[in-house]
Amino acid sequence: MFEARLVQSAILKKVLEAIKDLLTEATFDCSDSGIQLQAMDNAHVSLVSLNLRSDGFDKYRCDRNLSMGMNLGNMTKIMKCAGAEDTVTMKAQDNADVVAFMFESKNQEKVSDYEMKLMNLDQEHLGIPETDYSCIVKMPSQEFARICRDLSQFGESMAISCTKEGVKFSSAGDIGSANIKLAQTANVDAEEEAVVIEMQEPVSLTFACRYLNSFTKATPLSAQVQLSMSADVPLVVEYKIGELGHIRYYLAPKIEDEDN
């Protein structure tokens, strides 16, 4: 028996919005510790890692480990049926082939039940090694979204260069080039609005704008985003989801074509 209850259904809606661009279907792994999701996009370039801790839910119960393969498009449809203020409860029986979503409005005046068929998905878990990243940049998530949006106009890929002084995003293409430099914030009043750089050594990597733009769909989840980079290692873009957990995106860098 699996049951998870969130007073704010909006969080689940946002999580779904944050991953449905990259993934069409995904496996939710439910355990005593919480819900985890890990999946690569079809091109195997990026990876989404979602972690929702059990203690973050208003009510959480998971008797046996459970893997639920879901079509995210369909799940989105169901989640759209929930009101903004509704409470959501996910329920599933052990070895069941359906998952139930129950939306309750405030004061329990309206209760909606939805059932969605589960899918059998190939489990493709990747082992992600612990990495000491050379550069960790924390910055406002909206700023990052804006930069990705702006730079993707100039080219398919953008370079992220990080030095002690700041982080630079640059892109070049047919119409010209674009460079955005962010300096480290001197006075940190509001932590979420600051640009903070922890750097061991300077890093410069190039990534596909398309994926970064998809990552920024998670912007509503958190005011701050954390970019972790090391040379020749996938970029990690992490958004915290309040007390509930986090969503991490991994993106393989573009590297020099050895054929040339």
Place this chain on the structure above:
Amino acid sequence: MIRKQIDIYLEALAGYINDDDKLVTYKWLSKELGIHVNLSKQLLFEYWETQRVQKNHVISATFLLMGYVKEREMRVEVVKEDHMASAKEKFEKIISEHIYSLQKTLPEIELLAITDKGDSQLSAVHSSQSVLRSDHEMEVLRWGSALLANKQMKNNTQITAPKVRANANTESKLTDQAKNVKESGAKSTTNKTAAANSSAKTQKTAFNNFFAKAIDKQSKEKTSVKGVKSKPVASSSSLTTTSPHKNNWFEEKKKPISSDNKEAKENPENISDSKKPKLNEDKEKSPKTNLPKKNAWFEAKKKPPSTSDKEAKVQVESCSDSKKANVEKFEEKSPQTEKVSKQESAVKNLSSGKTGDKKKVASSSRGKKRKTSSKGENTNKKRKRIVVISSDESSDDSETRDDIEEPDSSEEPPQVVERVKSSPSPPLVKCEGGRRKVRKLVDKTFVDEDGYFVTQKEYVYESCSDKEEEMPVEAAKPSTADVAAKTANKRKQVSLLNFFKKS
């Protein structure tokens, strides 16, 4: 005691840098504190050292490097601290290295050009030949002497004319004539460029020959009076005639009396000798040597005897000569001696009448003056003025000459152009290889080591033709963009599976 004084200086220096936010060059500091430049350099170094040790507040420093580059050329360079290593590589042998300036920040090294000049009195090197040019003179050099020189001359002649008339009618006629000729001569020389200098010179001498003839025709009195006008230039500006000159005088005295033939023979030699160095000087603008100067004196003195009334003049010379030496030492304050010396000098100048000669004497003795009395140019200038006032009979004329010569003598193109380039305000236009080049602010963009695009504003001399102006700027930008685009395109997206293993 000394330490105390230095501490005071250091405190003042700290104030200049931190509080006033000044670009403190060693020259400026020496002038500001009234100390020798070497002490100034040491102060800067000490301050810089202490700041560096404390590390609490990093100030930026620039260094002056002087030495031979690999092509065996001399090079003086001011570099930022960070660029020291790379700058030093250029040198084969470094002769001198010291702090040039300290400042809080120095975004562009060109900013140092706007700092004030130092005071040459405090400088480590005293050059007898160097002349501190006024802003006006520099203007003349930059913008062409013709315009300004003409203006100047007009003013001068206006001022001088009335005074001359007051002296004597006959005199005034003569001076007017002389002035006209001189002016036209001077104009032509000033108008000409460095290349044409030598020709201008010969022209001048031709005029002078003409003078000599004309003067010969005149009565003795007139000639003497006329000479008064021109001579003071030499005597006034050469306040200290040195012993070699005196010797020349005495020699001279003897010679004309003893034999005319000898002189006649010697004269052509001397003339040719004196002319040659002159030409060379004008071309190379090398420091003036004593040799031509002596020759000039010879010439001046020898000619009169050969023309007419040798003995009389020589006697005048001889008596005045000894006096003159004294007079000059006492800055020619007594009118009597002055008159005598003027008469005597008048004779000389009249006969020779070469402005070039005078110029040399003037400038060289000016240099000597600085050596002997440790006073700077300012005092020198003052003195000149004093003399001018005391010999007000016709000294104005000499002034005109002096002024006419000034731009001419300062027309030392090769060196000057070089100096102008690095001077506080480089000229907007310069001539190079027959092409006019304009100084422009140009954006230079390049990718630095970290892959950043760096755009620097630089002053560049560009030829005036429009095509060339635009091309380099336009060409530079696309190329950098292309490189970036290419490098971006070269990159290949790799799979995550290359990094993460399936578990």
